Amino acid sequence: MEKSGLGELRKEYGILELDKKSVDQNPVIQFEKWFKEAYHKEGEEANTMTLSTIGFDGCPEGRIVLLKFYADDGFTFYTNYESAKARQLAANPNASLTFHWKSLERQVRIKGMVEKIPTEISDAYFESRPRESRIGAWSSPQSKTIPNREFLDDKAAKISSNFKEDAHIPRPDFWGGYLLKAHTIEFWQGRPSRLHDRIVYDLEGDIWNIKRVAP
Numbered sequence: 082m083e084k085s086g087l088g089e090l091r092k093e094y095g096i097l098e099l100d101k102k103s104v105d106q107n108p109v110i111q112f113e114k115w116f117k118e119a120y121h122k123e124g125e126e127a128n129t130m131t132l133s134t135i136g137f138d139g140c141p142e143g144r145i146v147l148l149k150f151y152a153d154d155g156f157t158f159y160t161n162y163e164s165a166k167a168r169q170l171a172a173n174p175n176a177s178l179t180f181h182w183k184s185l186e187r188q189v190r191i192k193g194m195v196e197k198i199p200t201e202i203s204d205a206y207f208e209s210r211p212r213e214s215r216i217g218a219w220s221s222p223q224s225k226t227i228p229n230r231e232f233l234d235d236k237a238a239k240i241s242s243n244f245k246e247d248a249h250i251p252r253p254d255f256w257g258g259y260l261l262k263a264h265t266i267e268f269w270q271g272r273p274s275r276l277h278d279r280i281v282y283d284l285e286g287d288i289w290n291i292k293r294v295a296p
Contacts, residue, residue, distance in 0.1 A: 094186045094271025099278035101293050108266040108282040108289055109153050112189060115268065116151075119182040131179040132158065134169040142169065148178070149206065155262040156191060157198060159206065161223035162255045170195050176261060186271030193263040203257035215250040216241050272296075 105111040119127040128148040136142045144166065150157040156178060160167055170176060178191040207215060220237040227233060244250050263284070270278040277296035282289045 093273060094275075094277065095273040096186055097270055098272060099268060099270035099280055101280055101291060104268065104280055104291065106289065106291070107153070108263070108268075109151065111268060111282075112151065112266065115182070115185075115187060115189065119180075119185060119187070122184040123182060127182065129180075130158075131181075132166065133177045133179065134166050135173045135175065136165075136169060137172065142166070143179075148180075149258070155193065155260040157258050157260050159203070159256070159258045161218070161221065162197075162257060163225075164223040166224075167259075170259065178261060188269040190265075190267040190269070191261065191263045192265040193261045195259050195261045198258040198260050200257065204252050206258060207252035207256070212246075212250065215252075216244070218256045219250070219253050267294075 105114070116127060129145055130148050131143045132146045133141050133143040142165070146158045146160065148156055148158060174195045176193065176195045178189075180187075180189040182188070207218070210218075216237055219240045220233060265284070266282045268278075268280045272278055275296060279294045279296055281292050281294055283292070284290075
């Protein structure tokens with residue numbers, strides 16, 4: 082087997098720094114500041130995040146999803162309620178989110194408990210989605226085995242034909258949103274010599290305690 086050479090890959094960080102004295106006392110406000118800077122640099126992909134859940138075999142499972150809303154009460158994403166991740170969350174609501182903004186040499190990790198959001202909020206968001214995305218939600222038996230691509234395309238075509246171009250497409254009961262209510266949020270800033278800055282917020286009661294941890 083040829084040597085991969087991965088051990089020789091190096092990147093020196095250091096374009097920015099992060100200090101405990103400079104961060105906001107509210108981690109959501111701090112997240113908003115970083116998110117706006119990431120959006121300015123990375124555009125429409127700034128809201129991509131890795132959602133990690135606990136699989137039924139006890140192993141963590143991660144996949145990329147999109148952040149759709151955030152506020153003091155938590156971070157919202159949407160998915161199929163019959164998907165593997167949804168079934169895992171029903172069994173164990175502990176989950177984490179990870180953002181990586183390469184252009185800024187930044188990472189944010191968020192841990193918390195996940196719960197479904199009210200149906201009226203899911204309805205409103207579903208209505209805002211493009212027609213093709215709404216049809217896609219109806220068409221995909223997410224995480225289930227299908228025979229081929231044609232199965233999916235045929236199902237989407239059939240569902241599309243059931244709704245006229247200007248017809249209302251309601252949200253399926255098996256699709257909707259989740260809210261991750263954070264109890265730990267970590268901000269990571271790349272620094273030279275792998276001596277990175279890490280600022281961690283831990284929620285105790287209604288108070289966020291802030292600390293610096295070693296890289």
